[in-house]
Amino acid sequence: SLLGNRGIPGIQERTLVAVKPDGVQRRLVGDVIKRFERRGFKLVGMKLLQANEGILSEHYHELRRKPFYPALIHYMTSGPVVAMVWEGFNVVRTSRAMVGDTNSTEAKPGTIRGDFSVHVSRNVIHASDSVETAQREISLWFHSSELVDWECCDHNITYQL
């Protein structure tokens, strides 16, 4: 609409999603993108990159004392990742539901991990776990100039305005 629909709380929420190196190697990037597109979210940033230990140690700073931390860094630097920023109503919470449980064994069929992963150490995808985390992770992985503000043509259908 001409008002830009800025009035709906949560509609401009953003989250960081990353297809991890196993997901890229297994050519699951397209499937992941497709799921977020179909759900109704808007892609506002995306890049393929080889992550280094610097960005990953910030990204996973809360896990630095975990026994699996060195293996996690090795995994995440083993090949390129595809980092994305998706926008839409409650996107942080909905993305976590789409991604499924951290432990692939517990991840429900129909979720990304529940469909594509059998083990927690190779669980295909990352999605921010809170709005605050998302803001931190988006600014870690993307420069503001890499994020695009645009109006999706189906916006008023998606949000029934």
Ligand code: IDP
């Ligand atoms: P999340 O990715 O679902 O938010 P976190 O607890 O933040 O889960 O863990 C980050 C990542 O660390 C997981 O996605 C997984 O790749 C890895 N990880 C978590 N727990 C384990 C474990 O017990 N063994 C091996 N890797 C793990």
